[in-house]
Amino acid sequence: MQTMDPVRPTPEGALASPSTARNTQPILDVLKAHMPARGRVLEIASGAGEHALAFASALPGLEWTPSDPSPEARASIAAWAAQGPANLKPALALDMTDEVTWPADPVDAVVCINMIHISPWSATAGLMRLAGILLRRPGGLLALYGPYREAGVELAGSNAGFDASLRSRNPDWGLRDRDEVAAAAKAEGLALTLRVEMPANNLMLLFRAV
Template sequence: MRTLDPQTSAPDGALSSPAVARNTVPILAVLRAHLPARGRVLEIAAGSGQHALAFSAALPGLDWTPSDPSPDARASIAAWRAGEGPPNLTEPVALDCLDPATWPDGPFQAMVCINMIHISPWTATEGLMALARRVLAPMGLLYLYGPYREAGIETAPSNEAFDASLKARDPAWGLRDVADVAALAKANGLALTLRKTMPANNLSLLFRRVP
């Protein structure tokens, strides 16, 4: 599982990420405002599974499907689900944005992808957008969260340092430009409908699948 936060084993064997504890509440506020009351949600790169646990519990009308290509991540998600998971939290699936053979059948009313785009090659973002085009229902929501670059807006020093550390780990990683992400989304039939500033120099980007 790719993460830049220390991971420790929770008592039930699940993993715990400090970043999740910091950003769950502000992300949930955005999701509450824009997700439908009912439907299917596909979470991409669900990591430890804490977001899936928190969001599915807070949004009981949504069937929440977490996914991750990492067996370690899926084991953690399954452990959280077994210990505390609500009925609407499904078993994790082994979805890899780079492998269309692993993509589930739609339609989904929403896709949620938190802190993946900068910790993966650009080809993963290309796969993410192609997946959204394939499985999102018309006017379905794609929610992205993380740090980005924006033309005409100075990048925070902490984000510049973070970007440098990412590229030191893997030259294919790094902060992406919002304009590049939006252009790729548009090429896949998705329109950027909202940019929202979030704590700690992050952004929420919301896209809708154009009918």
């Protein structure tokens, strides 16, 4: 499970992180405004599973399927899901760099939180390809959350430090250029339709299948 946050075990055996507690409500506010009322959602790189539990609970019309390539993460997701609603489905072992692990059933939305900067670029390319394949057209939603570099926008000091820390940990990680991410999405038939500024110098980027 890739994370830059300290995690702590809960009494139920799940993992929790401070950043998830801080960003869940702002992310949910954006999702509520743009998600369909009903449908199927695939969450990529779900990590500990706190987001999956919160979003499935708050969006009961959506069948929410989390995923993560890490067995540790999937165990934590299962622990959170044990207290969750029926629309929160078991986690899948999806790896964005290995198409053999990808599902085949179409979805109405794909959600990915804090993966793109803590993974190699090949994972981002895989995410865009998977979304291009699975999202229903037209209008299927890809929602991304995290920090980005943007042309003409000065990088916040906290994000610059975070980027340096990521690259010292793994040279294949680091904040991605928003335009490069959008170009990768466009190549798979996904158009960037909305940029939302979020707390702590993060962004929500929303793409639609065309």
